[in-house]
Amino acid sequence: MAKETGRKLIAQNKKARHDYLVLDTYECGLVLTGTEVKSLRQGRASLVDGFVQIDGHEAWLHNVHVPEYSQGTWTNHTARRKRKLLMHRAEIDKLESKAQESGHTIVPLALYFKDGRAKIEIALAKGKKEYDKRQTLREKQDRRETDRAISAVKRRQRA
Numbered sequence: 001m002a003k004e005t006g007r008k009l010i011a012q013n014k015k016a017r018h019d020y021l022v023l024d025t026y027e028c029g030l031v032l033t034g035t036e037v038k039s040l041r042q043g044r045a046s047l048v049d050g051f052v053q054i055d056g057h058e059a060w061l062h063n064v065h066v067p068e069y070s071q072g073t074w075t076n077h078t079a080r081r082k083r084k085l086l087m088h089r090a091e092i093d094k095l096e097s098k099a100q101e102s103g104h105t106i107v108p109l110a111l112y113f114k115d116g117r118a119k120i121e122i123a124l125a126k127g128k129k130e131y132d133k134r135q136t137l138r139e140k141q142d143r144r145e146t147d148r149a150i151s152a153v154k155r156r157q158r159a
Contacts, residue, residue: 004116010040011111013047018133020107020125026095029086030061030118035069035076040118042069045111052085052106052122054096059085061120064108085120098124 016022032040039045050064061083068076087095099106103126110121128136 004113006115008113009110010043010113010118011045011047013050013107013109015048016107016109016123016125018136019128020105020123021128021132022109022123022125023104024098024124025109026087026091026122026124027114027119028059028091028122030120031084031086032118033075036066037118038071039066039069040111040113047108047111050108052095052108054092054099054106057089057092057096059087059092059095059106061085061108061122064111085122095124103127 044067046065048065051062053060053062063080064083065080095106098104105125105127106122107125108120109123112119112121
């Protein structure tokens, strides 16, 4: 069997970028059981309620839903168990000190396979207020409208 290369996205947390201002991102590995990997290979996972907590100089991923493997037997995993993240000690210490500031949290952004290994992208984030969310949506909409106008002008110039 050929070795898997590239990045295959499994799950993405789009709501995290809406609800939080992403300050810094990290890529880290996950400690998984066999049935969890098989379930992820089927492309089934949800990061919606997930968060990272640092406990005793170890990073733990909580509330990420990886459904039970359909062909699994008594060795199947529980869907919402806490999973250990594989990170360097310096990264964990840096994240821990920044996450203790008020309003900061660590949220998962994406879960994917990179060269055959399960990886998760986590972010140090700060919660947005309601008016910040509206402002972000307005900026996104304005950017989209200007891009449309520019492309329309370019189309007219070519014709």
